[in-house]
Amino acid sequence: xxxxxxxxxxxxxxxxxxxxxxxxxxxxxxxxxxxxxxxxxxxxxxxxxxxxxxxxxxxxxxxxxxxxxxxxxxxxxxxxxxxxxxxxxxxxxxxxxxxxxxxxxxxxxxxxxxxxxxxxxxxxxxxxxxxxxxxxxxxxxxxxxxxxxxxxxxxxxxxxxxxxxxxxxxxxxxxxxxxxxxxxxxxxxxxxxxxxxxxxxxxxxxxxxxxxxxxxxxxxxxxxxxxxxxxxxxxxxxxxxxxxxxxxxxxxxxxxxx
Numbered sequence: 259x260x261x262x263x264x265x266x267x268x269x270x271x272x273x274x275x276x277x278x279x280x281x282x283x284x285x286x287x288x289x290x291x292x293x294x295x296x297x298x299x300x301x302x303x304x305x306x307x308x309x310x311x312x313x314x315x316x317x318x319x320x321x322x323x324x325x326x327x328x329x330x331x332x333x334x335x336x337x338x339x340x341x342x343x344x345x346x347x348x349x350x351x352x353x354x355x356x357x358x359x360x361x362x363x364x365x366x367x368x369x370x371x372x373x374x375x376x377x378x379x380x381x382x383x384x385x386x387x388x389x390x391x392x393x394x395x396x397x398x399x400x401x402x403x404x405x406x407x408x409x410x411x412x413x414x415x416x417x418x419x420x421x422x423x424x425x426x427x428x429x430x431x432x433x434x435x436x437x438x439x440x441x442x443x444x445x446x447x448x449x450x451x452x453x454x455x456x457x458x459x460x461x462x463x464x465x466x467x468x469x470x471x472x473x474x475x476x477x478x479x480x481x482x483x484x485x486x487x488x489x490x491x492x493x494x495x496x497x498x499x500x501x502x503x504x505x506x507x508x509x510x511x512x513x514x515x516x
């Protein structure tokens with residue numbers, strides 16, 4: 259009997275969490291990111307990722323927030339994800355996902371650098387990363403950059419290297435005018451709690467200075483599923499489960515890189 263009550267409670271919390279997501283006025287913090295006294299400050303944003311599909315698996319709440327508010331988003335993917343020899347296919351899949359995510363295809367750049375190849379144990383040079391990212395920032399007049407934190411959500415070494423490449427740029431005095439934000443990694447229980455994690459994310463943001471932490475809900479969570487489905491070469495059963503169960507489908511917590 260106790261297990262039935264537990265399962266029923268979890269289902270109710272899951273449903274109520276989804277209802278919270280679909281409410282237009284879910285939180286007073288909803289419109290605070292990139293605003294100044296209520297006025298929207300449109301930015302040229304660069305999202306830096308390691309592999310094709312990172313944008314769909316981890317960053318859809320952020321992308322949805324930015325596109326719906328008219329910000330100009332560019333995606334820089336630092337490898338074609340060729341660990342399994344499917345790099346050319348994965349590059350095309352990223353462009354298809356961008357259409358679902360309402361990011362102009364011409365704003366998505368996927369690199370195939372010989373020193374930046376996908377794979378566990380493939381260490382990427384942070385100085386090289388910083389140079390490539392800096393060139394992209396200058397090319398598009400970027401004034402805000404978003405990437406992984408130093409754990410990289412999954413702990414993947416390529417994700418972590420991307421973080422340190424961005425960090426290297428931000429630590430240089432000549433780049434202080436560029437604002438940096440990192441996606442906060444959560445523990446495994448929160449990571450696979452689906453929409454239920456929105457409550458933890460909201461509390462986390464409330465406990466910290468609002469200017470340093472922002473909590474962004476995915477106003478169209480179904481878009482995560484359709485975007486990830488464009489990555490057919492990766493769309494196996496466990497990734498379908500990941501999209502359904504991952505908190506990153508429903509909410510992103512961004513922390514300012516200082």
